[in-house]
Amino acid sequence: MRVLENVQPQKVFYYFEELAGIPHGSYHTKAISDYCMNFAKERELEAYQDAYNNVVIIKEATAGYESAEPIILQGHLDMVCEKENDTEIDFENEGLRLFIDGEFVKAKGTTLGGDDGIAIAYALAILDSDEIAHPRLECVFTVDEEVGMLGAEKIDLSMLKGHQVLNIDSDVEGIFLTSCAGGVTAECSFPLVFDEAEGLQYRLTLTGLMGGHSGGEIDKERANAIVEIGRILKHLDDTLEMGICALNGGLKDNAIPRECICDILVTPEDEKKLEDAVFALNRTLQKEYQASDPDIVLKSEKLGTKKTQVLGYRSQSRILFFLRNMPNGIQHMNMEIPGLPETSLNAGIMKMTEEEFSVSFSVRSSVKSRKEEVMDRLSYLSEFLGGTVTFTGNYPAWEYKKDSKVRELVLDVYRDLYQKEPKIEAIHAGLECGILSEKIENLDCVSFGPDNFDIHTPKERLSISSTERVWKFILEFLKRAK
Numbered sequence: 001m002r003v004l005e006n007v008q009p010q011k012v013f014y015y016f017e018e019l020a021g022i023p024h025g026s027y028h029t030k031a032i033s034d035y036c037m038n039f040a041k042e043r044e045l046e047a048y049q050d051a052y053n054n055v056v057i058i059k060e061a062t063a064g065y066e067s068a069e070p071i072i073l074q075g076h077l078d079m080v081c082e083k084e085n086d087t088e089i090d091f092e093n094e095g096l097r098l099f100i101d102g103e104f105v106k107a108k109g110t111t112l113g114g115d116d117g118i119a120i121a122y123a124l125a126i127l128d129s130d131e132i133a134h135p136r137l138e139c140v141f142t143v144d145e146e147v148g149m150l151g152a153e154k155i156d157l158s159m160l161k162g163h164q165v166l167n168i169d170s171d172v173e174g175i176f177l178t179s180c181a182g183g184v185t186a187e188c189s190f191p192l193v194f195d196e197a198e199g200l201q202y203r204l205t206l207t208g209l210m211g212g213h214s215g216g217e218i219d220k221e222r223a224n225a226i227v228e229i230g231r232i233l234k235h236l237d238d239t240l241e242m243g244i245c246a247l248n249g250g251l252k253d254n255a256i257p258r259e260c261i262c263d264i265l266v267t268p269e270d271e272k273k274l275e276d277a278v279f280a281l282n283r284t285l286q287k288e289y290q291a292s293d294p295d296i297v298l299k300s301e302k303l304g305t306k307k308t309q310v311l312g313y314r315s316q317s318r319i320l321f322f323l324r325n326m327p328n329g330i331q332h333m334n335m336e337i338p339g340l341p342e343t344s345l346n347a348g349i350m351k352m353t354e355e356e357f358s359v360s361f362s363v364r365s366s367v368k369s370r371k372e373e374v375m376d377r378l379s380y381l382s383e384f385l386g387g388t389v390t391f392t393g394n395y396p397a398w399e400y401k402k403d404s405k406v407r408e409l410v411l412d413v414y415r416d417l418y419q420k421e422p423k424i425e426a427i428h429a430g431l432e433c434g435i436l437s438e439k440i441e442n443l444d445c446v447s448f449g450p451d452n453f454d455i456h457t458p459k460e461r462l463s464i465s466s467t468e469r470v471w472k473f474i475l476e477f478l479k480r481a482k
Contacts, residue, residue, distance in 0.1 A: 003098045004105065007464055009471045011128065013105075016121035020113055021095035025081035028092050029053045029143040029151075032077050036141055039124060053077070054155040055141040059127050061134065068135035068482045070162030072440075073126070074432065075119025075169055076145035076152075080252050080456045084109040085207065085259070087458070104453075104461035114452040114462040116145065119168035122474060134478040138162050145169075145432060146254060148185045148393015152432040157439050164406045164481075165445035166474070167433050171216070171455055173466045174418075176410055177447040179426040181215070181364040182371060182397035182434055185253055186345075186378050188326075189358040190319065190387035193312040197243050199265040201303040202274060204232065206249075208295035211258035213456045214346035214362045215429025219330060219339075222256055223285070223293045225249050226347040226359065229260040230323025232281055232298065237320055239277050240270040243310030244319070246352060253348035253360040255456040260350065263303070265310050275300060318385045319357050326359065327377055332370060334426075341428040343370040345378075364428055366397045398434035398445070400426065406444045413477050418469065 004013040024032040033053035040047035046058040055077070061068060081091040087109030089097075097108040106112060123139045126132055138160045143151035170177050206229050210222045226249050236242050242264050249260030266274050282298040289296050311319065328347050334340040343365035350359050361378065365371035379389045401407070407424070414422040437443040451466035453459075 003100065007100070007105070009125070009468050011125040012121050012467065012471055015124040016117055017098060019117045019120055020098055020107070023092055023094060024077055024079055024113065025091045026078040026144050026147040029077050033143065036077070036120070036124070039127070043127065045127065048159060050155060052151055052154050053143045054151045056157070056159060057127060057139045057141070058159070059137045061136045062132070065133065065135045065482060069164055070136035070138050070160070071134065071478065071481055072138045072140055072160065072162045072165040073123045074140040074142070074165055074167045074436070075116045075123065076142045076432065077120060078143050078146050079113035079115065079117060080111055080146050080255055082111045082211070082251055082255060082456060082458055084458045101461070103464055105464060106461045110458050111456065112460040112462060114460060115171065115455040116169045118450060118452070118462060118467060122168055122471065126474070126478070132475060132478065135481050136161065142432060146252065149395045149430065149432050149435055150393055152435040153393070153395065160440065163440055163442050163444055165433065165436060165440070165443060166406070166477070167431060167445055167447035168449050169431055170447045170449040171452040173449070173451045173470060174414065174420060175423045175425050175448070176407065177427050177431065178404070178407060178424055179366070179400040180398045180431040180433065181366040181428050182368065182395055183362060183364040183430045184371065184375065184394040185392045186361045186363055186375060187358055187390045188322070188361070188378055188382040188387055189356050189390070190322070190382070190385060191356055192315045192352070194309040194315075194354070195312050196307065197265055197310045198307040199243070199267050199305070200271055201245065201263060201265050201306045201308065203301045203303055204229070204262045204264065204278070205259070205299045205301070206232070207259040208297045209258040209293045211256045211457045212454065213429060214254045214256055214348060215364055215427065216455070217256060218344045218346060218428065219341050221292050223289045223296055224328060224347060225257040225260040226323070226350045227328050228285065229262055230320065233262065234320050234324050235281065236264070236274065236277055237316070240273045241267050244316055245308055245310050247357070248351055250347070250349045252456065253346065254362040255348055256346060257348055257350070258457070265306070265308065322359070322381065322385055326381060327374060331374060334366065337426060340426060342366055343374060344428065345374055364430060366426070366428070368397065395430060396434040396438065398431055398437060401444060404444050404446070406446050409480060410446050410448070410477060413480060414473060417473055417476060
C-alpha cells in the first residue's frame with residue numbers, strides 16, 4: 001500500500017509519491033526526466049527531452065478551448081538533498097521515505113522535495129486526465145534549478161506557442177509572486193601548502209543550527225555554520241598554538257549550512273586551554289542564537305596523539321583571514337518594499353582537500369549592479385589572498401509586469417474560490433521566471449504554490465489541505481482561461 005494512497009487530491013499525491021521514489025537531486029535528474037518522458041509516451045503526448053534532461057510535454061486543448069491562448073505550466077525536476085546526521089541514505093540511488101504527520105507530508109530524516117516535486121505532480125495529474133477542461137497545455141520541467149537554474153538557462157523553448165506561465169515554485173498559499181531577485185553562484189578557491197606536525201588531535205563539531213533556504217530565510221538571522229567556524233578558529237588561533245588538519249561544512253550553496261567539522265592539532269600543554277575555550281565559545285553561541293538557533297552546540301572530541309599534515313602558516317593565515325572577512329548575509333534591503341532583502345549572499349559549501357580550500361556562495365540581488373558589486377568584492381578579496389573565483393549559473397532578475405492578464409485572472413479566481421484577499425509580492429529567492437522572460441517574448445507570469453515549510457532542510461513539510469486548495473485553484477484557473 002502506498003503511503004499517500006488515501007490522501008486528497010489522490011492523483012496529485014499519487015504522482016508526488018512516484019516522483020519521491022526516484023532519486024532526483026541536482027545534477028542527478030536522468031531517471032526522473034526519463035520517467036516524465038515515459039509518462040508522455042504512454043499517453044501519446046507530444047514531448048521533448050534535451051541532452052540536459054529538461055522535458056517539455058504538450059497536450060492540446062480540450063473541446064471548446066481550441067482558440068484559447070496556451071498555458072505554460074512550469075516547475076523544476078531537481079531537489080535539494082539534505083539529511084539529518086543520523087539518517088542513512090544514498091541520495092543518488094535511493095528514493096525518499098515519505099510519511100504522514102497529521103496535516104503534513106514529510107520525509108524521514110531528509111528534505112521532502114516538495115520544492116519542486118509538487119509542481120511536477122500537479123502537471124502530471126492534469127496531463128493524465130481526460131476530464132479536466134483546459135487550453136493547450138505546455139508543461140516545462142527544468143533541471144538543476146537549485147544549483148543556479150542551469151536547466152532553464154539551456155532549455156530550448158522554440159516549440160512553445162504560449163506566453164502565459166504558471167510557475168508553481170512558491171511555498172506560501174495565497175501569495176502570488178510577480179518578481180524576484182537574480183543571482184549567481186561563486187566559488188572562491190585557494191591553493192594550500194601543508195606541513196607535518198605532531199600533537200594532540202581534536203575534532204571540533206558545530207551542529208544543531210536551523211539552516212534554511214538562502215533566499216527565503218536569509219533575513220531571519222539564523223547562524224551560518226561556515227561563518228561561525230571561521231570565528232571559532234580565529235579565536236583559537238589567537239589563544240593557543242593550533243594547526244588545522246581538516247575543515248568541511250555545508251552541502252548546498254543555496255542552503256544555510258547547519259554544521260561544520262574541523263580537525264585541529266594542538267600541543268599537550270594547550271589541552272586544557274582548548275577545552276576551556278570551546279566551553280566558553282559554546283556558551284557564547286548558545287546565548288547569541290537562543291532565539292534563531294536554540295539547538296546550536298559546539299563540541300570537542302580528543303582523537304589522541306598523532307603525527308599528521310596541518311596547514312602551513314601562510315595557508316592557515318589566508319584561510320582564517322578569508323573566513324573572518326568574507327561578506328555573508330544581507331548586504332542591502334529594498335527601500336521600496338519594507339522587509340524585502342535586495343542583495344545578499346550565503347556561504348553554503350566549504351571544502352578542504354590536499355590541494356585546495358574552497359567556499360561556494362549563492363549571491364542574490366534584484367539590482368544587477370549590486371549583484372556585480374558583491375561579485376567584485378569576492379573577486380578582490382580572493383585574488384588579494386592568492387586565490388581565484390569561478391562564477392556559474394548567472395541568472396537575471398524577474399521584473400514586475402505592469403499589465404498582466406495572468407495576474408488579474410489568478411487574483412479573481414482565488415478571491416472567488418476562497419473569499420480571501422490574495423497578496424501580490426516580490427521575493428528575494430530566485431525563480432526561473434527571469435530566464436524564461438528572456439526566452440519567451442512578452443512573458444506574462446505568476447508564481448505560486450501550496451504551503452511548504454522549512455524547505456531545503458530535513459524539517460521540510462508539505463501541507464495536505466493547502467495542496468488540495470491549490471489544486472482546485474489551478475483547475476478553476478484553467479477552466480476560466482478561455
